[in-house]
Amino acid sequence: xxxxxxxxxxxxxxxxxxxxxxxxSLMAVGLVSIMRSQRRVAELDNRYAMxxxxxxxxxxxxxxxxxxxxxxxxxxxxxQVLVVxxxxxxxxxxFYKQYVERTAFEGDSQAAKLWSPMTANAGVTPVHLxxxxxxxxxxxxxxxxxxxxxxxxxxxxxxxxxxxELDHDEN
Amino acid sequence: MDHHPPKxxxxxxxxxxxxxxxxxxxxxxxxxxxxxxxxxxRSTDYFLNYRRAQLAAESCVERMRAGVLEVADAAFIxxxxxxxxxxxxxxxxxxxxxxxxxxxxxxxxSHGRIARYQLNTYLPxxxxxxxxxx
Numbered sequence: 094x095x096x097x098x099x100x101x102x103x104x105x106x107x108x109x110x111x112x113x114x115x116x117x118s119l120m121a122v123g124l125v126s127i128m129r130s131q132r133r134v135a136e137l138d139n140r141y142a143m144x145x146x147x148x149x150x151x152x153x154x155x156x157x158x159x160x161x162x163x164x165x166x167x168x169x170x171x172x173q174v175l176v177v178x179x180x181x182x183x184x185x186x187x188f189y190k191q192y193v194e195r196t197a198f199e200g201d202s203q204a205a206k207l208w209s210p211m212t213a214n215a216g217v218t219p220v221h222l223x224x225x226x227x228x229x230x231x232x233x234x235x236x237x238x239x240x241x242x243x244x245x246x247x248x249x250x251x252x253x254x255x256x257x258e259l260d261h262d263e264n
Numbered sequence: 265m266d267h268h269p270p271k272x273x274x275x276x277x278x279x280x281x282x283x284x285x286x287x288x289x290x291x292x293x294x295x296x297x298x299x300x301x302x303x304x305x306r307s308t309d310y311f312l313n314y315r316r317a318q319l320a321a322e323s324c325v326e327r328m329r330a331g332v333l334e335v336a337d338a339a340f341i342x343x344x345x346x347x348x349x350x351x352x353x354x355x356x357x358x359x360x361x362x363x364x365x366x367x368x369x370x371x372x373x374s375h376g377r378i379a380r381y382q383l384n385t386y387l388p389x390x391x392x393x394x395x396x397x398x
Contacts, residue, residue, distance in 0.1 A: 109280050116288035123294025130301035137308050141315070148319070220330045228330040230323075232344075243309055243374035248344040249316055252323035254330050 133240035144233050147193060147208045148251050154184045154197075155229045155253045162227075163217045175215045175229070177255075188213055212236060220254060228254050306375060313371040313379035320346045320369035321383040328365065328387055335365060335387050346371055362386040 155161060158178035166172045166188070175186040180198070187194045192209035216230040235247035320342075327333035328350075338350045346369050353364035368382040 105281070109284050112281070112284035112288055116284060116291040119288065119291025119295050123291060123296075123298045126298030127294065127301055130298060130305045133305050134301070134308050137305075137312065141312055145315070218330070218332055220332075228327065228332055244313075247312065247316060250320055250323050250342075250344065250346075252326045252330075252332075254326060 129241065133242070136238050136240040137242065140235065140238060143208055143211065144235070144249055147211065147213070147233065148231070148249060150195065150206070151186065151229075151231060152251065152253050154178070154195075155255055157182075158184070158255050160227065161217055161229050161255055163215055173215050175217075177229070186215070188215060210236070226255050228252055306377075309375070310373055310377055310379055313373050313377075314381065316344075317346065317369040317371050317379045317381040320344075320348070320371075321367045321381045324348055324350070324367045324369065325365070325383055325385050325387075328367070335363060362388060 154177045160179060161175065161177045163173060163175050166174060170189050171187060172190060173188040175188070177184045177186070181200055182198070184195065184197045187196070191212065192207060193211050193213055194208075195206040197204045197206075212234045214232045214234070218228045218230065220226040220228055229252070231251045233249040233251075235245070235249065237245040324333065328335050335352060336350070337352055339348065341347045349368040349370075351366040351368075353366075363386065364384065365387045366382060366384050368380060370378055370380045372378050
């Protein structure tokens with residue numbers, strides 16, 4: 094009788110250990126996965142929100158402006174300077190290696206905005222259909238994030254024309 | 265007729281087994297939640313690609329409108345791996361002299377899911393473009 098009770102107790106304990114190990118493993122895997130997914134979603138969301146904000150801001154500025162010009166930076170940290178519009182409502186975008194800075198002049202006041210970290214590249218193409226008008230190209234390079242990113246080298250491309258009417262002279 | 269004494273529900277073994285079953289249940293729930301969150305992460309990935317495709321299609325139309333890209337049927341892939349398909353309607357329509365143009369940008373995500381965005385617009389006919397592609 095005592096031997097049988099011992100055997101039953103042993104089986105019970107083995108069952109308990111088995112369930113504990115399975116349950117514990119499931120909990121550990123679940124928790125780790127939750128943390129990782131949550132971090133990844135949050136980081137991608139934040140990075141995207143910043144990129145989208147920059148692109149919307151640039152789109153709005155270029156659409157309002159009638160002209161845009163681009164010049165190279167000092168070669169060190171400052172890569173490019175994009176000047177949109179004319180005085181007194183002039184907006185300048187300074188593309189640094191790790192961030193982009195926007196400075197808007199409105200009369201005597203000045204407003205600055207910063208997107209960091211961000212790596213972007215700008216280009217301007219004269220629109221041959223309309224003298225004085227330009228097409229502004231901007232590419233935002235989505236670098237590797239801290240979270241696991243399945244596609245760490247995304248690029249966000251934006252092309253937008255400055256304000257101005259095209260001449261529809263053909264029939 | 266033998267009488268078995270009723271089992272004591274407060275036996276340590278039973279309590280332990282219930283605790284273990286609870287732990288397992290919680291573990292299962294956590295695993296399910298993590299799987300759902302992984303799906304959510306994938307949907308975030310898709311959303312990012314979809315937004316990229318949207319920007320690419322809009323930029324493609326903008327380039328055609330500016331004359332940088334030719335207004336003609338074309339299919340090409342740019343340096344970022346975005347596949348473009350441009351279709352120009354041949355038939356004359358009430359929108360003359362404008363031409364109906366459809367630009368589609370597609371991006372294949374890491375899980376094979378394709379983010380595609382199509383933009384339909386009306387553009388002036390092709391006029392001596394400066395360049396053919398991006």
